[in-house]
Amino acid sequence: MSEEVKKFKVTIDGHTTEVLPGTSILEAARQIGGKSVPPAMCYYSKLETSGGRCRTCLVEVSKGSEADPRPMPKLVASCRTGVMDGMEVKNLTSEKAQEGRKAVTEFLLVNHPLDCPVCDQAGECHLQDLAYEHGNPETRTEFERNTYDADDIGPYIKLNMNRCILCARCVLAANQLTEKREHGILYRGDHAEISTMLNKALDNDFIGNVIDVCPVGALTDRTARFASRVWFTKPYNATCTCTKCSGKAVLWMKGDEVVRVTARKDQYGEVEDWICDECRFHKKDTSLWNIEGPRHIDRHSVISLNHYEKKTDSYNVLENSEAKEIGLKDEIEIEKLDNETI
Numbered sequence: 001m002s003e004e005v006k007k008f009k010v011t012i013d014g015h016t017t018e019v020l021p022g023t024s025i026l027e028a029a030r031q032i033g034g035k036s037v038p039p040a041m042c043y044y045s046k047l048e049t050s051g052g053r054c055r056t057c058l059v060e061v062s063k064g065s066e067a068d069p070r071p072m073p074k075l076v077a078s079c080r081t082g083v084m085d086g087m088e089v090k091n092l093t094s095e096k097a098q099e100g101r102k103a104v105t106e107f108l109l110v111n112h113p114l115d116c117p118v119c120d121q122a123g124e125c126h127l128q129d130l131a132y133e134h135g136n137p138e139t140r141t142e143f144e145r146n147t148y149d150a151d152d153i154g155p156y157i158k159l160n161m162n163r164c165i166l167c168a169r170c171v172l173a174a175n176q177l178t179e180k181r182e183h184g185i186l187y188r189g190d191h192a193e194i195s196t197m198l199n200k201a202l203d204n205d206f207i208g209n210v211i212d213v214c215p216v217g218a219l220t221d222r223t224a225r226f227a228s229r230v231w232f233t234k235p236y237n238a239t240c241t242c243t244k245c246s247g248k249a250v251l252w253m254k255g256d257e258v259v260r261v262t263a264r265k266d267q268y269g270e271v272e273d274w275i276c277d278e279c280r281f282h283k284k285d286t287s288l289w290n291i292e293g294p295r296h297i298d299r300h301s302v303i304s305l306n307h308y309e310k311k312t313d314s315y316n317v318l319e320n321s322e323a324k325e326i327g328l329k330d331e332i333e334i335e336k337l338d339n340e341t342i
Helices: 025-032 095-108 126-134 169-177 209-213 277-282 328-341
Strands: 008-012 015-019 058-063 087-090 157-159 183-186 193-196 219-221 234-239 248-254 257-262 290-294
Touching: 008 025, 015 025, 025 087, 058 095, 095 126, 169 183, 169 209, 209 219, 257 277
Parallel strands: 008 087
Antiparallel strands: 008 015, 058 087, 157 219, 183 193, 234 248, 234 290, 248 257
């Protein structure tokens, strides 16, 4: 009989959970859920060795463990720091962590262009969320931004290096999902950039997934480029018969037209099932798909705005078990009674 592994207790923003040894603070926070989960621009649970690059997930460890209760002297990256039994962590409740995240956001925006109005990632961009919550109204840098020309690095992929934050997700995805990798991070420091090998193009059966893992608008789908703003499209879960992948995808539709096809993502923006390039780029006809129904977007986003209306004959139970929220149907009845009284 195998010996049961003792779990560690960790407290994050006053919420306690038990996790297996070796679990990172970020994964423990995701197990708790809610607003205590730190943002992550480079960490990707589906990709090995990801994390530790963007530093947006900084947290304050106010208690190291039961054995050694001393606090950690500096903020730590929650995606690369393992939990200890009895550890206490502050995220939202730490002014130091919020100031650190604000500084990291300012650093990420030093070279990032203000082109959200023309960027295909607008509405789905994690950096937009960070900039809204922690960004400064103006930059303090005295140097000119690094600028690059947009580049076609494959028949279906466009690279805008201006927007890249060097999270390395695309490089890891190409390493771990495809048979070969034709691109990587070249040079060092503020000259570092994503680029391909000489005379090479990103072209294999699963390379389109680098678009889905990119947290900003650096890698975009050329077949859907500038086709529509994301909030003007409606996402639908759909399946197809495919011999290369699971065939489970999301169709982003504008009327009866399929604007683009993406993999299904969870509430943290991570792909649930990788899809092949044939499903992503070539199946833009609804007759090729079995549409299951509208997809609910878990992340707070403009994508879900006005797409999912509350049923008029439903109500939500409030804290008082005998009370109910007044719905549209009730309001109509009340208005009729008022008119009759008048």
